[in-house]
Amino acid sequence: MPSFSSPPLFLCGLKGVGNEEVYKIHSELELVIEATPQWITEGANTCSIWEMCAAVYVLSTVTGYVLTSALLMKCPNLLHRRKREPFLSRHISHRGGAGENLENTMAAFKHAVDLGTDMLELDCHLTKDEQVVVSHDASLQRASGINAHISDMTYAELPPYLCKLGVTFQRVFCEGGEDKRIPLLKDVFEAFPHTPVNIDIKVNDDRLIKKVSEMVVNYDRENLTVWGNASNKIVKKCYTENPRIPLLFSLFRVLQLLGLFYTGLLPFVPQGAVSWRSPCLLLLPSRIKGPDRLTRSQRLITWLADTLLMRKTLFQHLTARGIQVYIWVLNDEEDFQRAFDLGATGVMTDFPTRLKEFLDLNGISKPRKRPVSSLPKIANLAAKMVHVLQSFKISLPWFIVILHH
Numbered sequence: 001m002p003s004f005s006s007p008p009l010f011l012c013g014l015k016g017v018g019n020e021e022v023y024k025i026h027s028e029l030e031l032v033i034e035a036t037p038q039w040i041t042e043g044a045n046t047c048s049i050w051e052m053c054a055a056v057y058v059l060s061t062v063t064g065y066v067l068t069s070a071l072l073m074k075c076p077n078l079l080h081r082r083k084r085e086p087f088l089s090r091h092i093s094h095r096g097g098a099g100e101n102l103e104n105t106m107a108a109f110k111h112a113v114d115l116g117t118d119m120l121e122l123d124c125h126l127t128k129d130e131q132v133v134v135s136h137d138a139s140l141q142r143a144s145g146i147n148a149h150i151s152d153m154t155y156a157e158l159p160p161y162l163c164k165l166g167v168t169f170q171r172v173f174c175e176g177g178e179d180k181r182i183p184l185l186k187d188v189f190e191a192f193p194h195t196p197v198n199i200d201i202k203v204n205d206d207r208l209i210k211k212v213s214e215m216v217v218n219y220d221r222e223n224l225t226v227w228g229n230a231s232n233k234i235v236k237k238c239y240t241e242n243p244r245i246p247l248l249f250s251l252f253r254v255l256q257l258l259g260l261f262y263t264g265l266l267p268f269v270p271q272g273a274v275s276w277r278s279p280c281l282l283l284l285p286s287r288i289k290g291p292d293r294l295t296r297s298q299r300l301i302t303w304l305a306d307t308l309l310m311r312k313t314l315f316q317h318l319t320a321r322g323i324q325v326y327i328w329v330l331n332d333e334e335d336f337q338r339a340f341d342l343g344a345t346g347v348m349t350d351f352p353t354r355l356k357e358f359l360d361l362n363g364i365s366k367p368r369k370r371p372v373s374s375l376p377k378i379a380n381l382a383a384k385m386v387h388v389l390q391s392f393k394i395s396l397p398w399f400i401v402i403l404h405h
Contacts (some may be wrong), residue, residue: 072267085324086223089118092348099350102176315343
């Protein structure tokens with residue numbers, strides 16, 4: 001037990017207290033300390049030991065989690081079977097190549113296919129007589145100069161496109177040729193039966209979703225089509241209508257993906273848990289030309305999205321699991337280079353000729369379907385990781401369970 005050889009300093013400093021009172025209080029304090037049960041002082045020591053053990057356990061668990069997450073981020077096939085991609089696309093023509101031909105016209109699609117594009121991107125709406133047409137806007141004002149909506153007109157009543165249309169993601173205009181007709185989706189399917197098509201379902205319309213699905217099935221294109229929208233409601237309806245058609249990531253799914261990635265949980269999450277279907281569509285927003293079109297808050301959001309999304313580690317992990325990563329819409333060589341350097345599967349562009357020349361000049365060929373990683377190589381890497389963790393005396397039961405599952 002501790003004891004005082006002289007009165008504590010705080011007693012000596014009390015005003016109005018004489019020496020006799022000080023020594024009296026001092027004596028009483030010593031009696032109290034001597035009377036303190038031994039189990040209390042021992043309990044304090046035991047508590048310190050338990051706190052230390054808890055700290056070591058937490059530290060080892062966190063360290064094990066971080067290292068395991070890093071390992072599975074790098075080698076996801078340790079835990080997950082790679083998805084089989086129905087198709088792989090490097091060169092994707094946005095609206096058929098809106099910078100070289102009038103957008104979403106058969107002339108634009110033919111030009112892109114003749115160049116060797118791997119995929120056509122287009123948008124769909126439903127007319128009054130329930131014809132599925134290829135058009136980006138629900139309103140005809142921008143593209144045709146008429147204040148009306150596609151859904152309010154029959155297909156025969158639809159006006160042609162204007163001779164000159166602005167390119168959404170570039171400060172330029174495109175002047176078209178003779179083809180100014182708004183095409184039907186079935187025209188595209190019939191003209192290009194072997195070309196993958198990315199369909200953006202522009203409105204939340206059950207009839208549109210059903211008709212597109214029926215058309216995809218009738219033309220035997222379930223393995224050549226990807227569909228969806230930024231709206232999670234539309235994506236869910238698409239999946240419910242036909243789960244065999246690959247889906248785009250909705251905005252909600254992209255945000256969910258980011259949350260899993262930055263918390264380290266992404267490598268542990270099975271694809272079915274987030275309804276992953278190939279491919280994954282991501283945006284490179286800060287590169288959009290004409291930033292004056294955006295408000296300050298929009299510029300901040302696009303900058304954050306670019307900073308958070310454009311991560312090589314994320315892209316490599318997704319592609320290793322069979323999730324294709326497409327970046328849109330890029331129109332400059334600098335942006336093409338950045339996207340492929342980060343590991344993007346493909347690039348969507350308004351200028352298909354420009355992208356083709358870049359791919360040819362840099363020797364970037366169409367990606368091949370990759371087999372599952374070599375098991376001996378993975379096992380060797382896993383063994384090394386376990387050895388490293390054990391060298392730090394980290395307990396590994398849950399880590400080993402994960403690897404064996």
